[in-house]
Amino acid sequence: MEQTIKDKIPTYFVDQQAISKTSLVELIQKDFPNLKESSITVYLSKLKKEGVLKNPSRGKYTLSGKDRFIPVIDTKLKRLYNKIKKDYPFIEFCVWNTLWLNEFMRHQPFKFYTIIELEKDVAQSIFYKLKDQGKTVFIEPDAETFELYIHNSDDVIILKQLVSEAPLAEIENIVIPSLEKLLVDMLIDTNLFGAQQSELEFIYRSAFEKFEISKSKMKRYAHRRNREMEVEHLSNLTLANN
Template sequence: MTNTIENKIPSYFKEHKSISKSDLVKCILKDFPEFKESSINVYLSKLKKAGLLKNPTRGVYALEEKKEFLPNIDSKLKRLFNKIKKDYPFIDFCIWNTVWLNDFMRHQPFKFYTIVELEKDVAQSVFYKLKDQGKSVFLEPDAETFELYIHNSDDVIILKQLVSEAPIVEIENVVIPSLEKLLVDMIIDTDLYAAQQGELDFIYQSAFDKFGINQGKMKRYAHRRNREKEVEKRTNLTLANN
């Protein structure tokens, strides 16, 4: 029920920015006659709580229009992406920079890293190729490596394994992680996201307030990383504060 109605709801608002709750329920019942009206009412309340619907006035619903996450992909990041794409045209990989997370934080880190997440089979080959080009590159660094080398270095590139079926998107011809992926990863990869660990609550709140977050996408990815319960708990706490 959750996914089917959620995917259909935007079509009910194509001709009107807002519609009455009774009309919305009628539209849903027309497409899903097997559902009970009481169940639909409960589900609409959940969508409102999740920030997918808004309730501008009593008895009226509208779509919550939030911005899409479109981080600044600078020329340096594009060049590195295109270089890897040229050398390894058939691999799945994404690229991003930790400076993107500053938009969600109170305290701004002064050190930023370029992250390349790619298939495990080619990670070592990419590592040596970038190393030969004089890049300061690290492959799957552990906590000690971060402490001894990365935290005190500039212009660092970190290579990590890309989890299969991870939510990635293409923007400006560059493949980057979706915001949903970043939110899940920062709960799990505590070494890479060390600067964000003390602000996870604020980061989640900022992300959900500013952008449209696909919770289903987050849930599926968290499940692939075996941290579904932890991510769901933090997401629920965030939504409870909205």
């Protein structure tokens, strides 16, 4: 019975995003007249725990939203993160790879960079540690450095300063930038995100279509980076065209 109700639930939301609990109970009772209201309430609670339904406000139900952005974190990136975490247990930092952006793009870049965003005070120390290990590392590279060295190198690690209060996420005990952060940074860090500049609107549209994105989180971070108007304009443009 529970699976039958679970299969029926999406049909109640075809013409509306949110349904009051009272209306939802009535719709279920119409299809399953032998069910008591108390039993339906138990089923709804189970479906909420399973992630089939959301309860965004008191007395309201919606279908669960889009997926959370969970990129594949490969072994090499995990090892790098854990080594830094071990050596510098009290700093705030995150790691990621530009490969993650490919799923949002039409044209797929063939060069990818490992990015470590970290506190400015430890950048030099970590730079020299990685260099001693034979890594190809750059700190805050400018356009000329990208053109002369980075574009022609493999396995590049780029260190850049982590903006305070940047929105981060934790996946498998590895701290990474949230998708909201990446989308905002993409508008600003045009050297690092050079391959994405010609596809910004397409990337935003793809991201908003595929994943759950908090516009308020983007707005707060964009405000910290003094790019609130540009981010809001591109987000609104993207949503208008969806």
